[in-house]
Amino acid sequence: MNDLQEQIVGAKKIIDSKLAEFMENNEPLLNVLQESVNYSLFSGGKRVRPLFCFLVGELFGVPKEKLITTACALEMIHTSSLIMDDLPHMDDGKVRRGKPANHMVFGQDVSALASIGLLTRAYEIVLNDPELPDDKKTKVVSRLARTVGINGLVGGQFVDLKFSNEETDAATLDYIHTYKTASLFASSGVTAAIIGDANDAEISALETYAKNLGFAFQILDDLLDVEGNSEDVGKSLNNDKGGFVTVYGVEKSKHLVQEYTDKALTAIEIFKGKNEKLIVLAHMLLKRKA
Amino acid sequence: MNDLQEQIVGAKKIIDSKLAEFMENNEPLLNVLQESVNYSLFSGGKRVRPLFCFLVGELFGVPKEKLITTACALEMIHTSSLIMDDLPHMDDGKVRRGKPANHMVFGQDVSALASIGLLTRAYEIVLNDPELPDDKKTKVVSRLARTVGINGLVGGQFVDLKFSNEETDAATLDYIHTYKTASLFASSGVTAAIIGDANDAEISALETYAKNLGFAFQILDDLLDVEGNSEDVGKSLNNDKGGFVTVYGVEKSKHLVQEYTDKALTAIEIFKGKNEKLIVLAHMLLKRKA
Numbered sequence: 001m002n003d004l005q006e007q008i009v010g011a012k013k014i015i016d017s018k019l020a021e022f023m024e025n026n027e028p029l030l031n032v033l034q035e036s037v038n039y040s041l042f043s044g045g046k047r048v049r050p051l052f053c054f055l056v057g058e059l060f061g062v063p064k065e066k067l068i069t070t071a072c073a074l075e076m077i078h079t080s081s082l083i084m085d086d087l088p089h090m091d092d093g094k095v096r097r098g099k100p101a102n103h104m105v106f107g108q109d110v111s112a113l114a115s116i117g118l119l120t121r122a123y124e125i126v127l128n129d130p131e132l133p134d135d136k137k138t139k140v141v142s143r144l145a146r147t148v149g150i151n152g153l154v155g156g157q158f159v160d161l162k163f164s165n166e167e168t169d170a171a172t173l174d175y176i177h178t179y180k181t182a183s184l185f186a187s188s189g190v191t192a193a194i195i196g197d198a199n200d201a202e203i204s205a206l207e208t209y210a211k212n213l214g215f216a217f218q219i220l221d222d223l224l225d226v227e228g229n230s231e232d233v234g235k236s237l238n239n240d241k242g243g244f245v246t247v248y249g250v251e252k253s254k255h256l257v258q259e260y261t262d263k264a265l266t267a268i269e270i271f272k273g274k275n276e277k278l279i280v281l282a283h284m285l286l287k288r289k290a
Numbered sequence: 291m292n293d294l295q296e297q298i299v300g301a302k303k304i305i306d307s308k309l310a311e312f313m314e315n316n317e318p319l320l321n322v323l324q325e326s327v328n329y330s331l332f333s334g335g336k337r338v339r340p341l342f343c344f345l346v347g348e349l350f351g352v353p354k355e356k357l358i359t360t361a362c363a364l365e366m367i368h369t370s371s372l373i374m375d376d377l378p379h380m381d382d383g384k385v386r387r388g389k390p391a392n393h394m395v396f397g398q399d400v401s402a403l404a405s406i407g408l409l410t411r412a413y414e415i416v417l418n419d420p421e422l423p424d425d426k427k428t429k430v431v432s433r434l435a436r437t438v439g440i441n442g443l444v445g446g447q448f449v450d451l452k453f454s455n456e457e458t459d460a461a462t463l464d465y466i467h468t469y470k471t472a473s474l475f476a477s478s479g480v481t482a483a484i485i486g487d488a489n490d491a492e493i494s495a496l497e498t499y500a501k502n503l504g505f506a507f508q509i510l511d512d513l514l515d516v517e518g519n520s521e522d523v524g525k526s527l528n529n530d531k532g533g534f535v536t537v538y539g540v541e542k543s544k545h546l547v548q549e550y551t552d553k554a555l556t557a558i559e560i561f562k563g564k565n566e567k568l569i570v571l572a573h574m575l576l577k578r579k580a
Contacts, residue, residue, distance in 0.1 A: 027445070029449050029453065029465055030440060030441075030449070032452065033445065037440070089379070089398040090402075110448065110451075112380075113444050113451075116374075116438075120435050120440070121435075121440060123431065123435045124435040127431055134423075134425045134427070134428045137424070138417050138428060141417055141431065142417040142418060145410050148406075148410050149411055149414060150320060150407035150408075150410070150411060154403050155317070155323065155407070157403060158323045159320070161400075161403075175319060
């Protein structure tokens with residue numbers, strides 16, 4: 001195991017234990033709702049967004065205790081969006097991380113409420129984080145809300161539902177994946193950068209790194225949708241009509257993975273001497289799938 | 291028209307115009323999503339929560355420009371919760387404010403996204419309100435998120451869906467209406483009180499006023515469900531199985547309206563000399579239905 005891999009294992013433990021704290025429930029009437037939330041939150045997620053948040057924090061010398069709550073919030077938002085995407089009136093995913101999707105176990109109604117509840121809890125924990133001053137809380141939660149809202153995940157999901165088809169054009173595809181995938185990943189780094197008092201150029205570099213890495217990751221996902229099998233991948237396949245492979249074909253899509261990866265790595269050259277872990281992270285994320 | 295009625299007309303205008311500002315959309319791909327949001331946000335809501343927010347602001351001498359964004363956020367959260375409640379996998383309401391429910395026009399998928407998008411925008415606008423310092427933003431949004439989340443509206447809706455039936459007990463009924471109805475109404479006053487630097491006793495008095503008024507209002511709603519007709523009421527009726535009338539019967543329910551109203555009015559006696567509008571508001575809200 002290399003240093004980063006060891007660090008990943010450690011970070012995952014910290015995140016899982018803190019997430020469990022944030023999910024304590026003292027109201028018996030809500031037990032099943034909480035069970036539904038926990039089912040998805042503790043279903044073997046890789047905690048990639050919290051990890052990226054921690055690694056960016058290191059760049060700016062932010063101690064982990066100032067980041068842990070935000071890192072948990074990012075994972076909660078991510079999980080909330082997966083529960084939502086899998087709903088029958090959305091992408092109707094039946095399998096997620098190798099298990100029945102949330103709504104298959106708890107029903108569409110409970111699952112929808114679990115998703116909104118989890119999303120809301122994400123904002124709440126940051127707003128009540130004793131480690132952050134009010135100005136940072138405001139900036140971080142404002143960023144998170146923008147990432148989620150109409151001009152974020154919600155809008156990305158809308159465009160995906162309504163405009164993804166055999167004839168999707170490149171601009172629409174770009175919109176969908178900017179807001180459905182890349183944006184929350186970018187915010188995972190940017191929130192840490194905000195907490196670490198990064199300047200605009202540094203934030204912009206992290207945005208570029210994350211957006212391009214997010215695109216590379218998504219194209220690999222679409223390639224798996226076409227070339228992989230459901231059992232290995234652990235979720236329903238071929239739901240992504242109108243993905244990168246539809247628009248660009250297999251060969252060009254593979255080429256784009258390389259292109260986006262190169263752009264991601266070029267962007268973080270401004271952190272030269274401190275960016276090694278971000279480089280390794282990029283390779284790990286992309287190798288996992290290939 | 292009395293003073294308060296004139297003030298209500300004025301407040302409604304201010305709120306409607308500010309809400310329209312917050313709903314500007316520059317992304318053509320999102321037009322239909324934004325239309326869905328606007329359909330419900332501008333469907334003749336009485337803006338009771340913003341009004342209550344303004345009236346409490348007056349108690350503490352807060353100028354309206356420091357409250358308007360929070361007042362809009364309250365209305366956005368309320369509308370979001372109505373869109374959500376009407377969804378087929380929730381209460382399956384087909385009519386709202388005399389018009390087809392949001393999902394009947396835009397479909398279940400768009401409607402669900404509109405609800406979450408609107409909710410998220412509510413937090414965003416307060417976090418970006420140039421009139422509020424960061425500590426107030428943090429407190430107000432934290433309060434709003436708690437009001438919405440698992441221990442708020444989301445939990446109330448869950449308990450309503452799962453435990454409302456012929457045999458609902460009084461404690462469960464209390465839980466549902468505390469979190470589904472009374473809590474957001476209470477937060478409409480409490481957020482203004484927070485902005486106005488109210489002390490704990492004042493906040494607690496406003497909570498008591500609002501909670502009891504919310505209960506009185508809800509019982510009248512349940513009575514209409516039994517005694518009214520859909521056309522007059524402007525929404526689907528008899529969806530509220532296991533409401534107050536089921537638990538207490540018609541006569542006792544009518545008696546409870548009086549009891550809760552009295553409790554509400556007693557609570558605000560600590561604002562003697564300044565509480566006249568809150569007294570008139572209570573009577574207006576309850577008379578509207580009776």
